[in-house]
Amino acid sequence: MARFTDKIVVVTGAAQGIGRRVAERVADEGGKLALIDRSDLADEVAAGIRAKGGEAIFIAADLEQWDGAQKAMTEAVEAYGRIDILINNVGGTIWTKPFEHYAPEEIQAEVQRSLFPTLWCCRAALPTMLERESGVIVNVSSIATRSLNRVPYAAAKGGVNAITASLAWEVAERGVRVVASAPGGTEAPARAIPRHPGEQDAQEQAWYQQIIDQTVQSSLMKRYGTLDEQAGAILFLASDDASYITGLTLPVGGGDLG
Template sequence: MKIDDLAGKAVLITGSSTGIGAAVARGFGAQGMRVAVHGNSNMEQAEQVAADVRAAGGEAVVLRADVRDATACTELVETACKAFGRLDILINNAGGLVRRSPIRDASDDLFDEVVGLNARSVFSCSRAALPFMERQNGGVIISTTSLAARNGGGGRSVLYAASKGFVSSFTRGLAKEVARFNIRVNAVAPGVIDKPDKSASTPAHQIDAALRMTPMRRQGNLEECVGAYLYLSSHALSSFVTGQVIEVNGGLLMP
């Protein structure tokens, strides 16, 4: 499926060396887009994703940054803009649970890491992208939030859920603030998605419990998340959509 207005658009996808971000990068590549693939600890995989983007018909550059650091986020956005001469779309996808811990045992360092990765990165990258998009008279920002933002998360993942709650609220508030600049801001909230690192962060019994409550009785796959990002990126498909969180969860939680 080709979405004509996406061809040639420039996009930066944070956290796109693996998982949902990598799947979205490949999907954008198939639309003939110019994709800045971002990684930090998985640069070999980031290079492979970039190769896949090129093979699919897009252009790609690979950028490295620790998005927990605000200055690094600013430099990342500026480098992506310089590489393509513009930035049409920012996908704030970098994030992760980091480590499960009950709040009574959670250290300040864990708080800083979880909030830095999931919340500060979204704030910092969005802030850096706005001047470029304003000068272009428009743009799109899409952030990856989570089902956890609405249900408080699974066991011992309060910090992760809270940080994703920030992402969802930030999305709605920023959408109001920048609509006058023709910038649309939305988010995608995946549910239980079958990712390579899923078993490392989520115990099997938690996954099984979630699947029993999911009307579709299965996990989603990475490719099933991509369509939401394509839809929200396309002016032709979603020009009057802003401040929304698109749920991709097989019916596990409904608005």
């Protein structure tokens, strides 16, 4: 397939995991990529794509802040002239524990990590899409909006779902589609950059095991998904194959609807 031939595709959080796999598969289908991350590991991903004959640049930015998101989208447009597709992939649980054990600053950090990058990037990319009356935004949410030991993360991803539905309504008649994928548990290589700022003690490990058990139990298929199963859904939503779909959050959790 070559669904993204000559499309300008921005992927945030492209250093590892789902974001990296999405970027690699977009390149395989002819897309020209801007990979945004605050880690230089995304520069290695871009270099790997170029080594295979693809086109990709790396833009370093902290997307938890408006200035970082605005800078990143501006640089992408300066490099390629436009943004056809924005895939908002930044986010992820930092801590996993019952809500009463979260400190206020941890709650704020979870929301800052998993809501604001999507909110800011949508706002930063939207004007150039509306000016051209063309564009697709794919937000990466989570089925963990209904799960154990992740209330602040669930709140953030619930916000991503709300952004998707409300923004889609605003811009559908102006040529822009807004959709979301909600991944379930996903098998991936060990993270090069851990989300958790320190070592987990025995209690924290037990709480984390609870979310693993719940994720498998909630899936009708009783397993985690693969990176390609998650990337495939995201790429479908981003492609013209989904041209009559907007405002939708698609659960990709083996039957777990979140």
